[in-house]
Each structure stands twice: as C-alpha cells, then as structure tokens.
Amino acid sequence: MNSQPYSSTSNSMDTRYSAYRFYTETIEISPLSALAFFEAGGKGHNGKRMFWQNREKTFTFVGLGHAHVLSASDYYGRFEDIKQQWQSLCQQIVNEEPEVQPILFGGFSFDPLNDYESEWIHFPDAYFVVPSFQLTLKEDRAYVSIHLISTKQDTFGEFEALRKERDQLIHAAQVSELASYEKPLVIERQEIKKQQYMESIKKVTEVIKAEQAEKVVIARAMKLTFEQHLPSSSALYQVSKEQPESFLFGLEAEDQFFFGATPERLVKVEDQQALSTCLAGSIPRGKTVEQDTELGNELLNDPKNRSEHQYVVNMISQVFAEHCASMYIPKQPKLMKIRDIQHLYTPVEGKLTDGSTLFDLVKDLHPTPALGGEPKEEALSLIRQYETMNRGYYAAPVGWIDANGNGEFAVAIRSALLNEQDAFLFAGGGIVADSTPESEYAETWVKFRPMLRALGGQLSDES
Ligand SMILES: C=C(O[C@@H]1C=C(C(=O)O)C=C[C@H]1O)C(=O)O
Numbered sequence: 135m136n137s138q139p140y141s142s143t144s145n146s147m148d149t150r151y152s153a154y155r156f157y158t159e160t161i162e163i164s165p166l167s168a169l170a171f172f173e174a175g176g177k178g179h180n181g182k183r184m185f186w187q188n189r190e191k192t193f194t195f196v197g198l199g200h201a202h203v204l205s206a207s208d209y210y211g212r213f214e215d216i217k218q219q220w221q222s223l224c225q226q227i228v229n230e231e232p233e234v235q236p237i238l239f240g241g242f243s244f245d246p247l248n249d250y251e252s253e254w255i256h257f258p259d260a261y262f263v264v265p266s267f268q269l270t271l272k273e274d275r276a277y278v279s280i281h282l283i284s285t286k287q288d289t290f291g292e293f294e295a296l297r298k299e300r301d302q303l304i305h306a307a308q309v310s311e312l313a314s315y316e317k318p319l320v321i322e323r324q325e326i327k328k329q330q331y332m333e334s335i336k337k338v339t340e341v342i343k344a345e346q347a348e349k350v351v352i353a354r355a356m357k358l359t360f361e362q363h364l365p366s367s368s369a370l371y372q373v374s375k376e377q378p379e380s381f382l383f384g385l386e387a388e389d390q391f392f393f394g395a396t397p398e399r400l401v402k403v404e405d406q407q408a409l410s411t412c413l414a415g416s417i418p419r420g421k422t423v424e425q426d427t428e429l430g431n432e433l434l435n436d437p438k439n440r441s442e443h444q445y446v447v448n449m450i451s452q453v454f455a456e457h458c459a460s461m462y463i464p465k466q467p468k469l470m471k472i473r474d475i476q477h478l479y480t481p482v483e484g485k486l487t488d489g490s491t492l493f494d495l496v497k498d499l500h501p502t503p504a505l506g507g508e509p510k511e512e513a514l515s516l517i518r519q520y521e522t523m524n525r526g527y528y529a530a531p532v533g534w535i536d537a538n539g540n541g542e543f544a545v546a547i548r549s550a551l552l553n554e555q556d557a558f559l560f561a562g563g564g565i566v567a568d569s570t571p572e573s574e575y576a577e578t579w580v581k582f583r584p585m586l587r588a589l590g591g592q593l594s595d596e597s
Pocket residue numbers: 351353398413414415416442477504505547548560561562563564581
C-alpha cells in the first residue's frame with residue numbers, strides 16, 4: 135500500500151482510496167449493554183472486535199468485524215500516513231449520517247525502533263480498523279451503524295446481508311443472558327526479569343546524574359498463566375467492574391487481545407477544542423480517609439514527584455502552544471484519586487488552529503515524558519538500551535477518530551496483552567535523579583494492582 139506514488143506527498147490529495155466507496159447506514163435502537171454487543175460479536179467476529187468507553191462514561195463504542203484495516207509500514211511517517219488514509223477514505227463516504235459518524239479505531243506501537251523480541255505478534259506499528267458494525271452509546275442514546283467499504287459497483291446484496299446480521303446482533307445482545315463471568319483462576323504468576331529491571335533503574339539513574347537525560351520512564355512486565363483460555367469479553371468484564379473510573383479499551387488482533395483501564399488521556403478533540411492530561415507522580419491510596427489525605431498531601435509536596443510531573447507539563451504545554459490559538463493550563467497540579475493509586479494531575483485545554491488535527495497532536499505528544507522521558511529522543515534511546523522488554527502497545531496511543539476529525543486517544547497503561555492462557559501485564563515509572571530501584575519497584579506493584587485485581591493474580595497477603 136505504501137509503495138503507491140501519492141502516499142508521501144503530504145499536501146496533495148491521497149488517492150489510494152479513489153476507487154473505493156464507503157457506504158454507511160445508522161439506526162437508533164433502545165439502549166443495550168455494550169459488553170453484551172461485544173460478546174454477541176464473538177461468534178462471527180472473534181479476533182476482530184474493539185471496545186472503548188471514556189472516563190466519564192458518556193461515550194461507549196463497540197466495533198465488530200473489519201470493514202477496512204489501515205496499516206502503515208513507514209516508521210517515521212506512520213501518524214501522518216494513517217491521518218491521510220483516513221481523510222482520503224472519508225472523502226469516499228457516499229451518504230452522510232448526521233447523528234453518528236463512522237469511527238476508525240486502533241492504536242500505534244510505543245516505539246517501532248525497539249527490536250527486542252516480543253509477544254506482540256499480531257500488533258503492527260499502526261493498526262486501525264473501520265468496523266463492519268459500530269455500536270455507539272452517547273449519553274443515553276444508542277445507535278448501530280453498518281459500514282461497507284468496497285471497490286465493487288454492485289454492493290446491494292452485501293449490504294442486505296449486513297443489515298440482516300446487524301438485526302441478529304442487536305437481538306442477541308438484547309435477549310441473551312450475559313455469560314456468567316467468573317474470575318479466571320491464575321495458576322502461575324511470574325515477574326519477568328525482575329533483577330535486570332532493578333539494575334536498569336540503577337543505571338538509568340546514573341545516566342541521569344551524568345546529565346545525559348533528565349527523566350526516563352522504565353517499565354517491566356509480569357506474566358499470568360490461567361487455568362483455562364480467558365475470553366476477551368470476560369477480561370473486559372473483570373476490568374470494567376474493578377476500575378470504573380478509567381478509560382476502558384480493548385482491541386483484538388486475531389487470537390491476541392490488548393485491553394486495559396487507563397486513567398490517562400493523551401488527547402481529545404471535539405470541534406477544534408483539544409484536551410490533554412499531564413499525569414505523573416504517584417503514591418498509594420490510604421486505608422483511612424485521614425491516611426489518604428496525608429498521602430495525597432505528601433505527594434503534592436514531594437520534590438521528586440513534582441519534578442517527574444513538571445517535565446510532562448512543560449512538554450504538553452509546548453506541543454499545545456504549537457497547535458493552539460489559545461490555551462489554558464493550571465499552575466499547580468491536583469490529585470487524581472483512583473482505586474489503587476493517586477497521581478499528580480494537570481489538565482490542559484486549548485483551541486486548535488485551523489490546520490491542526492487530532493492525529494497531529496497524537497504524533498507530537500507521543501510519548502509524553504509521562505511514558506517516555508525528557509529529552510524525548512534521548513529517553514527513547516535509553517529505553518531501548520536499558521528496558522528489558524518490548525512495550526508493544528503498552529504506554530502507546532489507543533483510541534478513535536470519526537469522519538469529522540473528532541475523537542480521543544488514551545495512553546494505554548494499566549493494561550495487559552492476553553494471549554490465550556497467558557496475560558502479560560505492564561507497569562513502569564518515571565525515573566529522575568533521586569529515584570531508587572526499591573521505591574520504583576514498589577511503585578510498579580501499585581500500578582500492577584488494577585490488572586491483578588481484575589484478573590485475579592493478586593496474592594491474598596498483598597490486598
Ligand atoms: C508508567 C506508568 O504510569 C505513568 C507513570 C507515573 C509515575 O511514574 O508516577 C504516573 C502515571 C503514568 O503517567 C504505568 O502505569 O505503567
């Protein structure tokens with residue numbers, strides 16, 4: 135696809151989709167459970183399902199089947215490539231639907247230049263899907279859209295078949311009982327390369343003291359093995375129940391499923407209004423209200439955590455300044471309290487200039503110093519050198535964009551890759567000059583907790 139002559143000319147029209155037609159049809163239905171719709175799609179669309187719910191729970195999206203898949207093989211240009219392909223595809227939309235726009239859902243890998251051996255076999259560096267069936271829940275209204283993207287002249291029969299299947303999916307989601315989701319049984323829990331992780335923190339701290347970088351985020355992985363294969367819908371159910379105050383996301387790629395419950399927004403764009411989140415600096419929740427407040431105050435006043443946070447504020451402000459006509463960013467961080475952890479949190483908002491789009495922001499923001507470091511390129515190269523794994527989509531942008539250019543991307547942390555009977559969990563932290571291996575190791579345990587709680591890998595003495 136990328137060898138086509140027009141793919142690299144950024145300002146001219148991308149003609150890769152000029153032979154296609156993008157048919158779409160939306161109906162409004164009575165509200166139903168998004169998870170039930172996801173599950174109903176398991177029969178015909180296993181390995182091709184998507185799930186998204188925003189933090190406020192005002193917007194939920196489920197995608198079933200692949201009407202079209204976008205990928206990009208150019209490492210450096212992948213954001214721009216996906217942006218152009220989507221714009222070009224949207225120009226082929228035959229009939230506009232005012233209520234609900236077609237959605238493109240997917241994600242990017244954290245770092246295409248990381249060549250560490252990896253479990254992420256079915257997740258390319260960019261993987262975006264227009265689903266065949268799109269469930270959209272907005273506030274308390276529900277819509278199902280069908281999308282068909284084709285070069286054929288006659289698509290009448292195909293579209294009719296999709297309508298029939300749509301009605302069956304809606305029916306199944308409305309009447310069939312949700313499977314009874316039991317907590318999976320974990321038979322083995324393995325901390326992957328713990329010792330190397332501890333050493334990498336020591337080395338990276340030395341590198342920072344030698345002023346080769348200011349902040350570098352280092353992560354590690356944990357592997358859970360279940361007694362049985364864990365279905366995607368069950369994994370999603372567990373995580374939605376345990377982490378209500380987060381973005382919920384899930385993306386299937388053949389027999390692998392990447393999912394999570396992240397508190398961190400990378401960027402949202404709605405009618406040229408852009409929102410981002412600086413989230414860095416962490417401390418556990420307290421057992422009592424008093425202890426919780428005390429810990430929160432400690433975090434707000436801790437120089438190490440404040441410096442971790444400030445790198446993120448500076449970088450996101452800079453990116454927003456480049457893309458926005460006006461912007462607002464509070465001077466002091468607040469606390470974001472979620473079930474297992476509290477973070478320093480600074481929201482950022484701005485009004486985009488006419489030429490700037492959601493994908494431009496994703497490209498320039500990823501990775502923020504909350505997941506990469508400062509300076510960006512030095513941090514990425516230190517991560518490649520010292521981190522003992524390949525992040526795949528962990529800590530990377532996952533989200534959606536619609537045909538009007540509105541959408542939202544989260545930073546895919548507090549996440550796991552499900553691979554049949556195994557799940558790989560990921561957690562990291564911002565290393566600065568005064569980090570210690572022991573305290574960073576302890577911080578990763580707090581960040582693993584949401585997933586361990588959901589998937590049942592928590593040992594009883596740790597809860
Ligand atoms: C790296 C993670 O989280 C990030 C690192 C944080 C920190 O070091 O304090 C806090 C929030 C996230 O931006 C993770 O959850 O794996």
